[in-house]
Amino acid sequence: MAGNTLELKRISASAAPPPGIRDTPVLAKYIDTTTCIGCKACEVACQQWNDLPPETTVQIGTYQTMPDTTANFWNLIRFSEFEDAGGFHWFMRKDQCMHCGDPGCLKACPAPGAIVQYVNGIVDFQQDQCIGCGYCMAGCPFNIPKLSSKTKTVYKCTMCVDRVAVGLEPACIKACPTGCLQFGTKEQLLEVAAKRVDQLRESGFREAGVYDPPGVGGTSVVTVLAHADQPELYGLPSNPSIPLAVSFWKAPLKWLGNIAMIGGIVATAIHYLKYGAKHAHGKDS
Amino acid sequence: MILRYTFKERIVHWVAAFAYVYLLLTGLAFYTPKLYWLAVVLGGGTTSREWHPWAGLVFVAATVLMYVMWASDMRITEGDRAWGRAIGHYVRNEDKHLPPVGRYNAGQKYLFWLMFLGGVLLLISGVAMWFTSSIPWSLRWLRHWAVLVHVSAALATIGGFIIHVYMGTAVVRGGFTSIVRGEVSEEWARTHHPLWKR
Ligand code: HEM
Numbered sequence: 020m021a022g023n024t025l026e027l028k029r030i031s032a033s034a035a036p037p038p039g040i041r042d043t044p045v046l047a048k049y050i051d052t053t054t055c056i057g058c059k060a061c062e063v064a065c066q067q068w069n070d071l072p073p074e075t076t077v078q079i080g081t082y083q084t085m086p087d088t089t090a091n092f093w094n095l096i097r098f099s100e101f102e103d104a105g106g107f108h109w110f111m112r113k114d115q116c117m118h119c120g121d122p123g124c125l126k127a128c129p130a131p132g133a134i135v136q137y138v139n140g141i142v143d144f145q146q147d148q149c150i151g152c153g154y155c156m157a158g159c160p161f162n163i164p165k166l167s168s169k170t171k172t173v174y175k176c177t178m179c180v181d182r183v184a185v186g187l188e189p190a191c192i193k194a195c196p197t198g199c200l201q202f203g204t205k206e207q208l209l210e211v212a213a214k215r216v217d218q219l220r221e222s223g224f225r226e227a228g229v230y231d232p233p234g235v236g237g238t239s240v241v242t243v244l245a246h247a248d249q250p251e252l253y254g255l256p257s258n259p260s261i262p263l264a265v266s267f268w269k270a271p272l273k274w275l276g277n278i279a280m281i282g283g284i285v286a287t288a289i290h291y292l293k294y295g296a297k298h299a300h301g302k303d304s
Numbered sequence: 305m306i307l308r309y310t311f312k313e314r315i316v317h318w319v320a321a322f323a324y325v326y327l328l329l330t331g332l333a334f335y336t337p338k339l340y341w342l343a344v345v346l347g348g349g350t351t352s353r354e355w356h357p358w359a360g361l362v363f364v365a366a367t368v369l370m371y372v373m374w375a376s377d378m379r380i381t382e383g384d385r386a387w388g389r390a391i392g393h394y395v396r397n398e399d400k401h402l403p404p405v406g407r408y409n410a411g412q413k414y415l416f417w418l419m420f421l422g423g424v425l426l427l428i429s430g431v432a433m434w435f436t437s438s439i440p441w442s443l444r445w446l447r448h449w450a451v452l453v454h455v456s457a458a459l460a461t462i463g464g465f466i467i468h469v470y471m472g473t474a475v476v477r478g479g480f481t482s483i484v485r486g487e488v489s490e491e492w493a494r495t496h497h498p499l500w501k502r
């Protein structure tokens with residue numbers, strides 16, 4: 020299955036139909052925030068496999084490596100603290116591109132082929148086609164695409180498409196020592212997640228659940244949360260969707276604009292045929 | 305012959321015009337994939353993305369100069385409102401039924417204000433789009449609204465632009481020469497702008 024990653028499902032700004040014809044399963048990463056120990060092996064593996072230049076760490080008062088992912092740092096363990104009647108909680112969540120089923124980045128992108136979605140669900144940026152406009156940064160509900168000041172193009176997690184294409188798991192998954200990260204088909208991983216959620220509920224986490232938000236067509240990252248009723252605690256939006264302004268811009272506004280522009284040109288042509296020019300009295304200047 | 309546009313006025317007009325056309329072509333390339341080839345012809349997507357905002361600054365600078373030169377001529381008067389109500393006659397080339405106009409008729413004035421206000425909105429939203437990655441995530445609604453405002457304002461000015469070019473070249477003969485060479489005939493002035501230079 021993984022060898023078929025070049026099958027395309029969606030291509031940014033392209034009128035041609037994407038050529039993916041084979042019916043391959045959607046792949047996903049499984050992230051169990053309840054068994055993550057915050058060791059950051061995945062961060063290191065990501066930097067190493069992708070040959071990313073070292074990024075300076077920024078101390079923000081927690082164990083977190085830096086405030087946000089960057090163009091050179093695509094995999095970040097987010098640490099957050101929270102206190103309620105049940106006591107003190109400490110969350111660690113692996114943050115990276117969610118590989119949305121309906122990616123807002125791709126919808127917003129104006130450059131043909133700069134963002135593609137493979138049939139296996141991986142959303143990938145093609146920097147050689149990217150013009151650096153930053154529209155994807157407006158379209159993404161998860162604040163993932165980051166502009167590199169060096170290349171003026173945008174980068175993010177590729178789900179190690181180069182490894183997946185040859186049948187390997189992404190580097191982060193390979194490095195995880197606790198098994199809180201797994202790789203497989205989304206279908207399988209949703210089953211794994213459902214089992215884990217049952218376990219959590221039995222051990223008292225009544226709000227445990229899976230984060231696979233329907234507003235973005237589901238994600239190829241299957242996240243288990245102990246407090247799935249409050250994903251914000253983990254730095255996840257509770258009901259993500261492509262921003263309304265972006266959807267409006269890319270569909271109704273575009274059609275209205277096209278009709279108005281073509282209509283305007285046609286109207287002037289008709290006007291000229293019907294009424295013609297205004298001439299100065301006396302002589303034509 | 306009568307001088308209608310000074311050398312300075314003509315330069316400013318054509319700087320604005322060329323900048324606008326460049327902005328229009330590169331902007332439309334990003335607006336719809338069907339016109340992306342415009343960006344390719346104009347040096348590639350990256351080049352177009354790089355230069356569009358700079359051309360925008362040139363356009364806005366020229367628009368500000370136009371404001372300085374023409375704002376007083378462009379004030380909307382009671383006569384303009386009467387002209388606006390009778391615009392059907394203008395459309396049908398029945399100009400003798402229209403109230404006489406001065407240097408500019410109401411249509412030209414409204415076009416000026418449309419381009420000026422459009423330019424301001426395009427500048428504000430365009431700068432936000434230029435530096436999207438500097439807009440913090442907590443203010444992401446700015447990222448979203450910037451594109452919407454930019455496209456809407458661009459479309460409004462494109463409507464004005466189509467009418468402006470059509471009127472100036474095809475309908476009001478002599479108008480195009482006046483903004484190129486600066487001069488119009490006395491008959492032209494008396495016909496189209498009877499209250500101007502009287
Ligand atoms: C006034 C200063 C202006 C600035 C700073 C500006 C800036 C921008 C920026 C940064 C973009 C994103 C693409 C890119 O980076 O090149 C853009 C897109 C665009 N601009 Fe401008 N612009 C300006 C004026 C104009 C004008 C006068 C027009 C009128 C035709 C225009 C039409 C467009 C269009 C149609 C788009 C594409 C929107 C889309 O992708 O749907 N811009 N502009």
Ligand code: SF4
Binds near residue numbers: 128133152164173
């Ligand atoms: S920055 Fe690149 S990937 Fe992002 S929308 Fe623009 S062209 Fe597409």
Ligand code: SF4
Binds near residue numbers: 116161
């Ligand atoms: S998380 Fe953002 S960058 Fe990743 S696929 Fe979804 S919209 Fe695109």
